[in-house]
Amino acid sequence: MAAAAPTPTTISPETPSLAALLPETLAKPLSEGTAAQPEAAGPKKQPVVLDVRDLKTYFYTYDGVVKALDGVSFKIRRGETVGMVGETGCGKSVTAFSVTRLIADPPGRIVGGAVLYRGANVLRGLEHEAKFKPMKGSNRVKVRRSFRRIKASQERMVAVRGGGIGMIFQEPTSAMNPIFSVSNQLSETLLLHRGDEIMDTLLQATPNAPERRAAFEELADAVRSGQPTDNVRAAAKKVGDVLHCPSMATQSFYTAREAIAAGRDPLPLLERAVRRLRLSRLARSYLLQQRRLIALQKELNASYMQEMRDGTFDHSQRRSIRRRRVATRYRGGWLSIRGIRGRARKPLNEETFWRSVTLLEGIAIANPVQVARSYPHELSGGMIQRVMIAMALSANPDILLADEPTTALDVTIQAQILELMRDLKERVGTATLFITHDLAVIAEVAERVCVMYAGHVVETAAVRDLFRQPLHPYSQGLLASIPRVDQPEKQLSSIKGSVPNLITPPPGCRFHPRCAYAMPICREQRPPTTVEGTDHTVACFLYKGPVAVE
């Protein structure tokens, strides 16, 4: 607290670029086999990372079946930001939750469709889950089998959730656990998704390197003589290089700065930090074991991905992998995960703490050490949202599902977060599904837009096309109803009526009761999705283009 106090609210100019921060991010190989099938279309088109086809999610309530999603299809290409807009209750968030299979069952259930993440159907095996009904008199063996299948299908999801598909939740203050500090929660994600990397760093670190003394002194001099932060950063980086431990660069940077600001000699503090890096023989062997477990889990995940891709489950292989894993776990008796974290806790905690500080730096937080030590209630909404973004990005996901990330924030903070997300998109290149009800935000961040209405995607277009020439009457109405700060003259028009009840949705096109152009056919049939122009699809009987192929 003490040293960071002088400039608490300013964004320090010395925050390093994220590219330097996450060098592995960009170089991350697509470890699980091939990327999705290359699209036949234009040459410069990126491969599709997420392909949602005819997704149906229903909620079974006492009042009836709420058809929250009724055949939603869209695609996200690599590095692309797709905006998803629509009114409250049109199924935007349900889409995101369905993709990661976070829909709570009992009430909700994904009843159909496919979510292809890099060619693998994430929803595979769901039908087994849906069949499970623990009713009176049912066969015990069958129930156990259902349980096993559910467990297996959920285990398969681990291969995708968090690691491949990251998520930013809507309400930042309630999405974090109030009883753990920020660094604690960031560390958890880091250990879960990048545990092997963290352990490798610890195992390869050279805390006894003789050159470290010189590097420390150089760093202390740089801080003491008040050199520009870039130079100090460089000196700190050198410390990290000498010790073969990148997180030491961050740690030594902050330690040295704090110590000198408080008028203390940084060298003993740095030495102490190095001492924490040293592993006892026991800790080393624990870490090695842990690594093997993680490697096995990865293997398992890869095989799950492959199975989802092939559409088969090779039960024999899975069983053998599980057997090996179990064997590894029990060979020494003490090799449970908890035990390992207990034995090597100090160095692991240090490493993950400073890694989370580095992550926080990467999202332009001014005093990352202080933020990492604080608890969620001590932070403002914007700050927690940043932490959430850091958490979602910590596993280097291919896809980021951002569910109304700025809705709860003020405009100035929203501008900061949008700027950050745009910046991250350029540097990290994560594909993003940006869910919001605010078309203005979509115009700022998205490249393509899906307009949703009552559980259907009614229009998909490049953002420019949509704003220049909305085709669906609903999109037109939506655009006409936004007050614009740059066009105060604009007469606000509104869409008459309100969103229909999804238990008994209107037949045919769900928009027809509110539509100004409603025709008799709209009442009877659901309009097909047709292609109008390049990359512009619409589901409306007003347009007669060729029917889009799935």
Place this chain on the structure above:
Amino acid sequence: MKDGTSATILVARNLRKYFPIRGGLLSSHLGDVRAVDGVSFDIREGETVGLVGESGCGKTTVGRLLLRLIEPTSGHSFYRPPPETEARLNTLYDTLRPFTGGGDGGTEPPLTDEARRALEEIDAIADQYSLYRRSQRKMRPLRGKLQIVFQDPFSSLSPRQLIRDILTEPLAIHHVGSRSERYRRAEELVKDVGLNPDHLWRFPHEFSGGQRQRIGVARALALAPEFIVLDEPTSALDVSVQAQVLNLLRVLQAERGLAYLFISHHLSVVRAMSNRVLVMYLGKVVEEARTDELFTRPLHPYTQALLSAIPIPDPELKRERILLKGDVPSPAAPPSGCRFHTRCPAVMPVCSKVDPPYLQVRPDHFVACHLYPEGIPPKGATIPAGDGQIASAGMAGAEAPLVASH
């Protein structure tokens, strides 16, 4: 009605509201949250005043103070003072200005005799016109004239009352008409806000958000008010429904000559709705101007940043954006001097020491910022009423100079 001479309904001067922070062993007084700290403005007939700012800056508290839903710590709002009294009040407050500036305690010079006399005179006027000097009984007739529409249509309607009862209750409290007359009035009200009389026999949960907000508006209209505080009336609604409610509010204003205080954090909506805009930051008004002037020529760095942060629904428009650093400081311990100096892109050494005075910098344009030390000498400081037309700046908004030249 909007001919430049419309009468003033409310004159709010130096409104302050401090919420005490209690804690510790004997729940002793630990400090104050300065929710509203010296806010002054006028509300005129038939006019919409926008009030914008980030969350926690005291917008809602100002709205509630104006209706005396909460008692202020200090300050007055005068209800319909005669023009000569209003002019006198303005001169009196001008004399007092050097003594009530910062509100930081201890920084003001000791009162001179003249200032003391001014205070006494204000006191005398306040006894006659200030809302806060009235007894609750005397306040009651005014409650019908000053109304509010709450932010959240889901929690502001009693779930146990029929819409009919919700709408007739204010009439009953004010002894308007007989029961059958009141029901007839409720029917009219429901029609006025675009619902149909069948809806009177329903409960609030049977309505959608937009419809509930209409009911909230109808309830506010029941007693034929002169002035309605609209406390974020559309922020809980979807855009398509928001437009319905905004259009309704406009129509009602045109028909009945209502004055609105339109509180919102959504600047596009404020621009569409208001004639004059106040920008608040941490309990203080930092800028006030006519809507088109404020949006095309914002002077205060905070307003500039706020305006540049609004996302514009046009993917082809790329703008220079002023990004503010950090978050809004806590109103329990506001920064010294200018409260914005911790985040200000144009901060100067003086900003952290001296609270900038609130000056008229251009006609009808008030700013509290050290960048504009030379105000127009306040002559009587009465702001000639705006010509009342909604934002006539034309298409200038897109090319608006969002960065000040200083």
